[in-house]
Amino acid sequence: MxxxxxxxxxxxxxxxxxxxxxxxxxxxxxxxxxxxxxxxxxxxxxxxxxxxxxxxxxxxxxxxxxxxxxxxxxxxxxxxxxxxxxxxxxxxxxxxxxxxxxxxxxxxxxxxxxxxxxxxxxxxxxxxxxxxxxxxxxxxxxxxxxxxSPRAPRVLIPNGKPDRVEIDLTRQVAVLYRGGQVRLITHVSSGSGIPYCETATWQGKTQRFCGSARTPTGDFKTTWRASGWHTSYLGQLYNPIFFNGGIALHGALSVPLYPASHGCVRLPMHVAQILPGLLGAGVPVHVRGRFQR
Incomplete structure (x- = not known):
């Protein structure tokens, strides 16, 4: 150019x-x-x-x-x-x-x-x-x-902390703020909302797990994380950063244009690769909205 x-x-x-x-x-x-x-x-x-x-x-x-x-x-x-x-x-x-x-x-x-x-x-x-x-x-x-002539992402928490993550379930988009500035905007795929029951081998035992496959809305904070591939009872999570019990932001090989997870927030792999370097522990994570199929 x-x-x-x-x-x-x-x-x-x-x-x-x-x-x-x-x-x-x-x-x-x-x-x-x-x-x-x-x-x-x-x-x-x-x-x-x-x-x-x-x-x-x-x-x-x-x-x-x-x-x-x-x-x-x-x-x-x-x-x-x-x-x-x-x-x-x-x-x-x-x-x-x-x-x-x-x-x-x-x-x-x-x-x-x-x-x-x-x-x-x-x-x-x-x-x-x-x-x-x-x-x-x-x-x-x-x-x-x-x-x-691009527009800015919609601010979900107008008076939020300078460092925070906003997850818009309606648009299936996540925005990372640092120092009050937007640092990163990414496509995501959240919980499908379709109840599930799956049988998996976990901790040496064959067990059956059931859930709602929802990504709950609310205000949370980042807690523990793992580097690389982390095995959970429902599958593999890449570079997961947990923020609500067993629900995490994590990389996945499939991040489709609709909610498809068991409840976690899936990220494209290349985004999950760099996110741990931008998102610390104890950072607010705000989840809002609802996806309409």
Whole structure:
């Protein structure tokens, strides 16, 4: 993209900046096969915030000093979309522009490699859901227009703690805030709501487990966690961070466009790879909404 198509605008956002990096995170990005937002944003500088309302901030990745997102007041960095129809499996410059833009806005598209694969698709889904667009892997004019003038994710807890997670069951989206700023926005799949009874071998015994497969709404806090694959009586959880008894945010190989879990909040694997480096213990987790099938 030419310099004329990428303009730096010194506008202040009232709805939030997105940082998808944090102190000490470059290694985690590399491990996840992801790329922090590009250093081409170094022309941006720190802006200000309104009381209690996130605003644009400087980035924490070395060499990146303005990882920002769009808000109600407009966009900090103007973006001229290529407006090419893209489908899963596409390659080329337009895909790279898509990945860069999603990364700038905090949607974690994975490695910026000009290849439209599963990690980019999950970021597209999250973005579309926040914008009120029915999620699809095909990028058409409506999604490109939204990328040019994106809206902020809906704040579920207006007076929430500066560090918190908000899980929107209605939209199947999770938002991580740090220091009052939006750090990461991701597609999720929560509890299916379909009661289950399953037989599994647990602690050396064959047992039968039954439940409601619900992700309860309410206000919780992160507790214990495990690194890598953790075996529970209902399956495998990747990098789980528990926040309500046995309910956790965790990576999964399947994160579909509908609630499908036993009650946990499934994350794309590349998001689960970096989340432990951004989310500490005792951090509030707010779960709101209800998915309508």
């Amino acid at each position: 030419t310099a004329g198509r990428r303009l730096t605008v010194a506008a202040v956002l009232t709805a939030g900046a997105v940082l998808v990096s944090g102190g000490g995170m470059p290694g985690a990005w590399a491990a996840a096969g992801a790329t922090p937002p590009r250093a081409a944003l170094t022309a941006l500088t720190a802006t200000t915030t309104q009381a209690g309302v996130p605003g644009a901030v400087t980035g924490a990745v070395p060499g990146v000093t303005g990882v920002v997102r769009a808000g109600a007041a407009g966009a900090v960095r103007a973006f001229a979309a290529p407006h090419r129809t893209l489908r899963l499996g596409a390659k080329g410059a337009a895909v790279k522009e898509l990945q860069n833009r999603l990364g700038e806005l905090g949607y974690v598209p994975g490695k910026i490699d000009a290849r439209y694969g599963g990690t980019t698709q999950s970021a597209v889904w999250a973005f579309q859901k926040v914008q009120g667009i029915k999620p699809t892997s095909t990028i058409t004019a409506r999604t490109w227009r939204a990328l040019e």
